[in-house]
Amino acid sequence: MEKQFCIELAAESKNLMAIRRFFLATAKDIIPADDAGYLEVCLNEVCENIIRHGYEIKEHGKINIKVQFGKKDTRITVIDWGKPFDPLSYETMSNEELVKKGIKGKLGIRTIKKICDKIYYERLKNKNKLVMIRKHRKEKNRPV
Amino acid sequence: MSLTVNEKIADGNVYILEMKGFIDTSTASVLEDELKKLFLERKTKVVIDLAGTEFVSSSGWGAIVGYLKKMQQGNGDIKLAAMVGKVEKVFKLMEFDSFIESYAAVDQAVQSFKA
Numbered sequence: 001m002e003k004q005f006c007i008e009l010a011a012e013s014k015n016l017m018a019i020r021r022f023f024l025a026t027a028k029d030i031i032p033a034d035d036a037g038y039l040e041v042c043l044n045e046v047c048e049n050i051i052r053h054g055y056e057i058k059e060h061g062k063i064n065i066k067v068q069f070g071k072k073d074t075r076i077t078v079i080d081w082g083k084p085f086d087p088l089s090y091e092t093m094s095n096e097e098l099v100k101k102g103i104k105g106k107l108g109i110r111t112i113k114k115i116c117d118k119i120y121y122e123r124l125k126n127k128n129k130l131v132m133i134r135k136h137r138k139e140k141n142r143p144v
Numbered sequence: 145m146s147l148t149v150n151e152k153i154a155d156g157n158v159y160i161l162e163m164k165g166f167i168d169t170s171t172a173s174v175l176e177d178e179l180k181k182l183f184l185e186r187k188t189k190v191v192i193d194l195a196g197t198e199f200v201s202s203s204g205w206g207a208i209v210g211y212l213k214k215m216q217q218g219n220g221d222i223k224l225a226a227m228v229g230k231v232e233k234v235f236k237l238m239e240f241d242s243f244i245e246s247y248a249a250v251d252q253a254v255q256s257f258k259a
Binding site for chain 2: 013014016017020033034037038040041044045048051052095096098099100102103104106107108110111114115
């Protein structure tokens with residue numbers, strides 16, 4: 001049976017820790033700690049992007065998060081009302097390029113792509129909707 | 145708790161940054177400012193002690209990557225030590241271990257500069 005949890009918070013960096021704690025609390029005893037840790041990173045990355053790029057600096061919008069633990073996967077849906085922002089359209093770089101150029105950004109999207117099995121982005125009227133899905137791994141400590 | 149940094153010096157002019165808290169977009173500038181300060185002072189042999197760091201986002205990794213080459217070009221390096229399990233898993237998943245050295249203990253990371 002699917003378990004579902006929701007939270008809506010102001011899109012402010014000071015709320016990132018609350019978002020991470022919300023996710024870890026919902027995931028506890030439902031999915032393995034390793035998976036929870038990976039998805040915590042993904043959720044944080046998406047929210048960081050919304051806070052930094054989705055809303056204008058002085059505009060304090062909201063972030064709505066829905067977490068669904070299904071039989072086969074975990075699904076995280078993140079909605080914001082900021083400017084259109086499709087993180088999947090952003091070019092990712094290899095580690096070699098990042099080090100060579102000394103670039104400190106562009107790691108978040110790569111992290112999400114590496115951890116999630118499926119990612120969907122949709123622009124719906126005045127909001128962005130991003131869905132991240134990670135299938136349950138059979139063995140608890142199976143390497144990704 | 146957000147992020148605090150305690151700077152120490154070890155043998156061989158190796159500088160240890162003991163980080164406590166979490167590194168995300170709200171705190172990454174603390175680490176970045178420390179790395180910048182060390183770099184400008186030509187203190188390029190750096191060990192980041194992550195034993196007390198419970199979370200590192202791409203903002204934190206980015207701060208390290210951003211200064212890695214600069215420190216190496218200054219005859220130094222940035223090495224990581226004592227990562228907690230969940231931070232280390234992401235570090236390895238992202239294959240940062242292919243270009244950033246990491247050690248189980250701070251002493252080992254310090255010693256590696258002498259090798």
